[in-house]
Amino acid sequence: xxxxxxxxxxxxxxxxxxxxxxxxxxxxxxxxxxxxxxxxxxxxxxxxxxxxxxxxxxxxxxxxxxxxxxxxxxxxxxxxxxxxxxxxxxxxxxxxxxxxxxxxxxxxxxxxxxxxxxxxxxxxxxxxxxxxxxxxxxxxxxxxxxxxxxxxxxxxxxxxxxxxxxxxxxxxxxxxxxxxxxxxxxxxxxxxxxxxxxxxxxxxxxxxxxxxxxxxxxxxxxxxxxxxxxxxxxxxxxxxxxxxxxxxxxxxxxxxxxxxxxxxxxxxxxxxxxxxxxxxxxxxxxxxxxxxxxxxxxxxxxxxxxxxxxxxxxxx
Amino acid sequence: xxxxxxxxxxxxxxxxxxxxxxxxxxxxxxxxxxxxxxxxxxxxxxxxxxxxxxxxxxxxxxxxxxxxxxxxxxxxxxxxxxxxxxxxxxxxxxxxxxxxxxxxxxxxxxxxxxxxxxxxxxxxxxxxxxxxxxxxxxxxxxxxxxxxxxxxxxxxxxxxxxxxxxxxxxxxxxxxxxxxxxxxxxxxxxxxxxxxxxxxxxxxxxxxxxxxxxxxxxxxxxxxxxxxxxxxxxxxxxxxxxxxxxxxxxxxxxxxxxxxxxxxxxxxxxxxxxxxxxxxxxxxxxxxxxxxxxxxxxxxxxxxxxxxxxxxxxxxxxxxx
Numbered sequence: 273x274x275x276x277x278x279x280x281x282x283x284x285x286x287x288x289x290x291x292x293x294x295x296x297x298x299x300x301x302x303x304x305x306x307x308x309x310x311x312x313x314x315x316x317x318x319x320x321x322x323x324x325x326x327x328x329x330x331x332x333x334x335x336x337x338x339x340x341x342x343x344x345x346x347x348x349x350x351x352x353x354x355x356x357x358x359x360x361x362x363x364x365x366x367x368x369x370x371x372x373x374x375x376x377x378x379x380x381x382x383x384x385x386x387x388x389x390x391x392x393x394x395x396x397x398x399x400x401x402x403x404x405x406x407x408x409x410x411x412x413x414x415x416x417x418x419x420x421x422x423x424x425x426x427x428x429x430x431x432x433x434x435x436x437x438x439x440x441x442x443x444x445x446x447x448x449x450x451x452x453x454x455x456x457x458x459x460x461x462x463x464x465x466x467x468x469x470x471x472x473x474x475x476x477x478x479x480x481x482x483x484x485x486x487x488x489x490x491x492x493x494x495x496x497x498x499x500x501x502x503x504x505x506x507x508x509x510x511x512x513x514x515x516x517x518x519x520x521x522x523x524x525x526x527x528x529x530x531x532x533x534x535x536x537x538x539x540x541x542x543x544x545x546x547x548x549x550x551x552x553x554x555x556x557x558x559x560x561x562x563x564x565x566x567x568x569x570x571x572x573x574x575x576x577x578x579x580x581x582x583x584x585x586x587x588x
Numbered sequence: 589x590x591x592x593x594x595x596x597x598x599x600x601x602x603x604x605x606x607x608x609x610x611x612x613x614x615x616x617x618x619x620x621x622x623x624x625x626x627x628x629x630x631x632x633x634x635x636x637x638x639x640x641x642x643x644x645x646x647x648x649x650x651x652x653x654x655x656x657x658x659x660x661x662x663x664x665x666x667x668x669x670x671x672x673x674x675x676x677x678x679x680x681x682x683x684x685x686x687x688x689x690x691x692x693x694x695x696x697x698x699x700x701x702x703x704x705x706x707x708x709x710x711x712x713x714x715x716x717x718x719x720x721x722x723x724x725x726x727x728x729x730x731x732x733x734x735x736x737x738x739x740x741x742x743x744x745x746x747x748x749x750x751x752x753x754x755x756x757x758x759x760x761x762x763x764x765x766x767x768x769x770x771x772x773x774x775x776x777x778x779x780x781x782x783x784x785x786x787x788x789x790x791x792x793x794x795x796x797x798x799x800x801x802x803x804x805x806x807x808x809x810x811x812x813x814x815x816x817x818x819x820x821x822x823x824x825x826x827x828x829x830x831x832x833x834x835x836x837x838x839x840x841x842x843x844x845x846x847x848x849x850x851x852x853x854x855x856x857x858x859x860x861x862x863x864x865x866x867x868x869x870x871x872x873x874x875x876x877x878x879x880x881x882x883x884x885x886x887x888x889x890x891x892x893x894x895x896x897x898x899x900x901x902x903x904x905x906x907x908x909x
Contacts (some may be wrong), residue, residue, distance in 0.1 A: 302804045309683030323726045388615035412832025414861045418868045482608040510716025512835035544839045573714040
């Protein structure tokens, strides 16, 4: 009460006497600083685009590189052959082979786990599963790479002797394990956002939990689920350390996951580990590959955004 | 007989119930698989890594002999890089989040820019981390060759004995590494801080405004303090991502054989995930065990960070409404 009953002069002494002009200047300065922070994020994107495309342009202006070979060529052997071939399709093929294996594991398992967590799981099971998935999400990718190399590959070789030491299958499985928590948590968020009244209506007309989940909740949350899938897909495409450790360094046009194959990211790792001299065509090719990778993930992110915004079923 | 039994043949009802039960079993199997994967992953790493696990592992330098190898320089490199990353990413990230959440523009053209920045951030979050590594290589290590090449820096400040030694271009040093990691975690911190700010109820802001606070004072005295636990949780998780990040560091630092701890901002360095990659990519079986030992150390650090984040979430994040 004493503070409230203080004399007006005391209150004035406590409140810092500052001129209105100074206060306004301070306010303006703070907002300008914040605007600069926001502008920095735009600067990052601008510099990614300029760096990648300027260096890629340098690559394409080299004498032994042509745009048409890069986009339509079926051979990628800048380090081995007598004549260097820069056709990106083997790298894209390797990338999508690994990603395909990963998605075959992560998407169905992730969606089913999300449905289970959201619609079925008793609280006690949830309390075990959720932290387990959070731990999986927090494990660095280099650990998954090590796991693929030292645990998954030997097991696969036991089952099937034709599996090579470095292969797309084991890398893909590890990438799938890495993507699983992303798919689960994002899909579960989408499922949870479906209002209860829809479920109750479905239960009211006699649906089992399976009917309610698959015919009501999942369709209602579809835009969020698809966005989650696309995000996981983009993460798998850009995954580096797992494929660098487990998938090998042979760029070839194959759909056989038991052979070794090289992804776009693995090529960049090989270059930046010092397999090529600076500023040679091999070195610059990594920028062109990075630009390609950036474009692919950019398109995936934009599609995910559009689906989430446009096709969202808004309730209430 | 009930109405349901008359309209639906009982056979169909049983079939649907059976399908429901089958789905539960499938769920259980998949849940068991994911738990089993986690258990196998952790147990295989622990069994492989325990052989070389000892206190000296944290102090020793990488060696040709597996029994002598340690992760000391990599650990100090991680500390250097992550401190730089946290010191730069936190102010930038929180500042951007405050701008986007608390200073929402009213004019239509400004709203469009606001939406664009927001979309840009979600796009940055999806950029593969190795692309950030390439960006950092050009932006920080070489600085577009504006300041000459790496061997003859045009500008230096301090000597190589001082921790604050700076040169332009930065070269493959800890500062370039830390700033590159900042690029990687910045979108994560921004999104986390935005969520924390969004969770602060509007009544707090309105109360402060009613007392005559300026917009910045509302943020500084009311909104930000209320959002601090949420921001802390998100930032700690972002930092644990930074600690585990290997791909951008591989581009910045290269795989160099480093047997000393970094001494200044431009010093060469390696980080724990990179050292682990280094060991794991060697053909000898024994070095895989050393890699596993390194992974144990890394996972202990990360689990500590995650536990800290969970602790803060549990004890400081109270609903404010």
